[in-house]
Amino acid sequence: MSSLAAVGENYQKFNPRAYLQNNYMPPRADFSSDDFVVPWKLRCLAEAFGTGEIHGQTLIDIGSGPTIYQLLSSPDHFEEIIMTDFLEVNRDVLRGWLQAEPGSFDWSPYIKHACTLEGKGEHWKDKERKLRDKVKRVLPIDIHQLKPLGSALTEPADALISTFCLEAASPNYESFQKALENVTTLLKLGGHFLMIGALEESFYLAGEAKLLVVPVTEEDVKGAFTRCGYKIQDFRTYVMPSSLKIGVDDVRGIFFVHAQKKMQT
Ligand SMILES: C[S@@+](CC[C@H](N)C(=O)[O-])C[C@H]1O[C@@H](n2cnc3c(N)ncnc32)[C@H](O)[C@@H]1O
Numbered sequence: 001m002s003s004l005a006a007v008g009e010n011y012q013k014f015n016p017r018a019y020l021q022n023n024y025m026p027p028r029a030d031f032s033s034d035d036f037v038v039p040w041k042l043r044c045l046a047e048a049f050g051t052g053e054i055h056g057q058t059l060i061d062i063g064s065g066p067t068i069y070q071l072l073s074s075p076d077h078f079e080e081i082i083m084t085d086f087l088e089v090n091r092d093v094l095r096g097w098l099q100a101e102p103g104s105f106d107w108s109p110y111i112k113h114a115c116t117l118e119g120k121g122e123h124w125k126d127k128e129r130k131l132r133d134k135v136k137r138v139l140p141i142d143i144h145q146l147k148p149l150g151s152a153l154t155e156p157a158d159a160l161i162s163t164f165c166l167e168a169a170s171p172n173y174e175s176f177q178k179a180l181e182n183v184t185t186l187l188k189l190g191g192h193f194l195m196i197g198a199l200e201e202s203f204y205l206a207g208e209a210k211l212l213v214v215p216v217t218e219e220d221v222k223g224a225f226t227r228c229g230y231k232i233q234d235f236r237t238y239v240m241p242s243s244l245k246i247g248v249d250d251v252r253g254i255f256f257v258h259a260q261k262k263m264q265t
């Protein structure tokens with residue numbers, strides 16, 4: 001079995017609820033200080049979208065998983081948002097939240113924090129409704145395919161966003177780089193890519209699943225984007241405090257990159 005096939009097979013054991021529990025619920029999800037990682041992530045995204053540079057018809061979220069926090073500052077800037085994931089279980093979890101099904105994950109602390117960061121006086125229920133209205137499709141994706149969305153997409157997008165996907169779905173750095181090239185085909189020339197990911201992580205747990213992660217450094221990430229024809233507009237890192245290391249992963253830090261696809265290749 002190829003290493004890519006092995007990654008895909010291992011993901012069949014991925015448990016969305018366990019993943020959400022491990023990463024997006026207290027005590028790890030702590031909003032009590034701006035210096036904590038979740039406020040830091042939301043601030044990176046709010047500030048990037050707040051520049052007004054990143055806008056257009058379509059935004060695609062690559063490897064959404066069962067989460068929506070990554071999109072909270074985007075709805076005012078795009079007509080259509082497309083969410084994607086490799087696993088049907090995750091696409092089903094997303095559809096449940098989008099349709100406000102009972103028992104869906106409570107993202108309200110994240111939505112409220114995004115409203116505070118943006119400082120527009122927007123009520124969190126309005127932001128929640130706006131995001132639900134803008135997400136028009138939830139599609140299957142495989143970043144290791146030359147055409148990651150197959151024939152589902154006709155027009156390239158104005159912007160891409162991806163959080164904790166490429167490094168968590170690639171068995172090695174070569175396939176991480178190739179996956180970036182593959183997803184870049186989904187983006188217009190001059191389009192913007194916002195990515196948040198794990199630094200120097202080798203595994204994470206999601207219920208019965210132990211998923212292998214290709215450990216990447218800041219230089220690895222910058223090099224991959226540069227080799228793929230991007231201009232890096234902003235790059236930030238967050239060092240994970242030891243208090244947040246509870247055994248569900250071995251992440252050392254988090255990166256945020258805002259990159260723009262050059263007009264000339
Ligand atoms: C660590 S989770 C990230 C989820 C979410 N974006 C977040 O910020 O928490 C990694 C995601 O990558 C997805 N994935 C795994 N293999 C993939 C592939 N070949 N192509 C696209 N996504 C894949 C998984 O289904 C999972 O949802």
Ligand SMILES: O=S(=O)(c1ccc2c(c1)CN[C@@H](CF)C2)N1CCSCC1
Nearest residue numbers: 023028029037164168198204244249251
């Ligand atoms: O936002 S995080 O930095 C975060 C959030 C998600 C993930 C990781 C880290 C690291 N492992 C990833 C596996 F790919 C998933 N965070 C980790 C500390 S507690 C709150 C959640």
